Structure formats: structure tokens, C-alpha cells
Amino acid sequence: MNWYHVDILLTALDDIREIQKNIIDFSGDIEFAQKQKERIFAAIDKLSVSPKIYRIRRKDAFNRELRYLPVGKYFVVYVLYDDEKIVNVINVIHEKRDIDSLI
Numbered sequence: 001m002n003w004y005h006v007d008i009l010l011t012a013l014d015d016i017r018e019i020q021k022n023i024i025d026f027s028g029d030i031e032f033a034q035k036q037k038e039r040i041f042a043a044i045d046k047l048s049v050s051p052k053i054y055r056i057r058r059k060d061a062f063n064r065e066l067r068y069l070p071v072g073k074y075f076v077v078y079v080l081y082d083d084e085k086i087v088n089v090i091n092v093i094h095e096k097r098d099i100d101s102l103i
Contacts, residue, residue, distance in 0.1 A: 004080075006048050008089045012076070015092040016040055019074065036072065043071040044089055051080045051087045070095075 016037055023033035047069065056065040069076040077091040 002085060004048050004051050004085045004087050006044060006051075006087045006089065008044060012089045012092050019092060019094070040071050040074065040076065040092060043069055044076055047076075047078060047087045047089070051078070052082075066090075 020033045020037050054067045054069050057068050058066055064079045067078050073095045075093050078087050078089045080087055
């Protein structure tokens, strides 16, 4: 099996922290916020085995081919560098946000 190295960029880590904070601020439910964070990280971990499962959605300003992994109400946005066996997770964005304008 070909494994991929998954890098979570600082922008994505900041997004995950913000998601967790927003859940706590909105609901006060620290446990739910922690579980949501864990769900996101678990989904990201699976990219090391099967990053091609999600199709290319579009190219960004840097001509990178963006793929979106759905996790509940969020999309994990990532770039696959197949030749190098690397996945870069660049953002985690709520489904109601305008993803194209944020990336």
C-alpha cells in the first residue's frame, strides 16, 4: 500500500482552533467542541491512505488542484502532490462559508 505523508499547514490548524472556539462560544459545550476537533483530525488522518478518493474541485490562485473532504458541516481543503506522496491540508471551512472566496 502506498502511504502519503499528511502535513497540516498552520492555516488549517488555526481554522480548527477557531472552529473549536466558535462551538464553545456558541453552545458552551466543551465536550462537543473537542469531539468535533477529533472528528476533523481523524478524517485528515485517513488521507494518508486514500487521498485520491475526493475529486479535484478547482484550482486556486497558485494553480494548485484543491480537493474538499467533507467532515460534518466542514470541508477539509487539501492539495495532493501524488509524485511526492504528500498531502497538504490548507484549510478547514464551514459548509455555509463561501469557500472559493476564502482560498
